[in-house]
Amino acid sequence: MAEGAEPVLVGSAADGESASARVGLSVAAVREAVFKAARKTMPTVAIGELDAFSEQLVEALRRSGDVSE
Template sequence: MATPDLDRLAKYVKAHRMETFTSRKAAADTAGISKDTWQKVEEGQDVRESTYAKIDRALGWATGSCTAIARGDEPILVGTSGATATIAPAPPPPISADELRRAAFEAARAKLPGAPIGDIDAFSDELVEILRRAGQVTDGA
C-alpha cells in the first residue's frame, strides 16, 4: 500500500472543520478527542486509526473517509445518496487451498524445524479447512 498522504488529509480535515465548527476545541470535543490530537491531524501527523474514525463521525463523514482521503480518494458525507456507513477496503483476492496449504507448511517448517512432518501436514490441512468454512479459501488452484 502507498504511504498515506497525511498532508492532503490535514487540508481536508481543517477545511471541513472550519466550515462545521467554531473552533478546533469544539470539533475535538464533538469527536471525543483532545484538541492537541485534532491539531496533530491538521498538521499532517499520524494518529491512531480509532482517532480517524472519531474525526469521520464529527465531520459527518462515513467511517473510513479519513483513510480514503489519505490514499487520494474523497470523503463520503453520511446521508448523501449512495453513501454507506463504512468505506471498506477492497478484500484481498481469494487464495487457493493448495497455495494456502503450501504457505502454511513452509511457515511451520521455518518456525518449527523440529516438528514432525505429519504434524505440520495436519496443521496445514486444518488451517485450510477453517478458512474454507469462513469463505476465505477457494478450492481451485
C-alpha cells in the first residue's frame, strides 16, 4: 500500500456478517497445532504432558469464545 493510501477490503460475507466477525478454531485444529509445534520444538516431551497442555489451551480458548466443537 502506498503511503497515505486507504486500505481496501475485497469480498463480502456471504451470510451478512460484518467483515470483523471472528472465526473460531475447532478443538481438533487446536490440538493438531499444539502437537505439530511440539514435535518441531520439543521432540522429547512426553505425549501425556502435551495432551494435558493442549487440554488446558482448549479450555482457555473455549472460555474466551475462540474455539468451537
